[in-house]
Amino acid sequence: GAGVSQTPSNKVTEKGKYVELRCDPISGHTALYWYRQSLGQGPEFLIYFQGTGAADDSGLPNDRFFAVRPEGSVSTLKIQRTERGDSAVYLCASSLFGPNTGELFFGEGSRLTVL
């Protein structure tokens, strides 16, 4: 497709389980961002990739969260030992270049519910 694609759209898991969320950015976009959004609030920055490398991971809340982008395209956000507080919508965005250079295109998000 032409837009940012995120899978799964919904994920329900139990406390303590491992979760992977996938983001397929717009073809040719070098920058990729992960955000987390709680209901009615603004997105909270998690991590930013420029190509294959994590240029800024200062938003990851703790070491249970990890993200990769091995070939500079698809990215996976990995959450270990999930907790109820991890429940949120996880948004992925891509842009043609890097920061300060224009529009971020967002996917529809992956809604994670931890029971």
Added chain:
Amino acid sequence: TQLLEQSPQFLSIQEGENLTVYCNSSSVFSSLQWYRQEPGEGPVLLVTVVTGGEVKKLKRLTFQFGDARKDSSLHITAAQPGDTGLYLCAGFRQTGANNLFFGTGTRLTVIP
């Protein structure tokens, strides 16, 4: 931590009324963007402002970037039900982290 505070958090108005949403920070931003988000979807860019004091108009929406590049406002004239949604300001900081920080959001409901 969100660097950008938006006010009001919630706004419910009648169709045809005017409204202003504010976005404030103590940090300086090299550019600031406004997004609109509908339920179940990701945010969609409305406008980018770059120069301090800049004013941009998009049909019934007017965006202003503060002179010191620390704040912004969004004014909607003659609001319509189709304007209903979550409005988010977002900025690229001038120094330090090189990612886009989002504001706390303003949920607007326009009643027909």
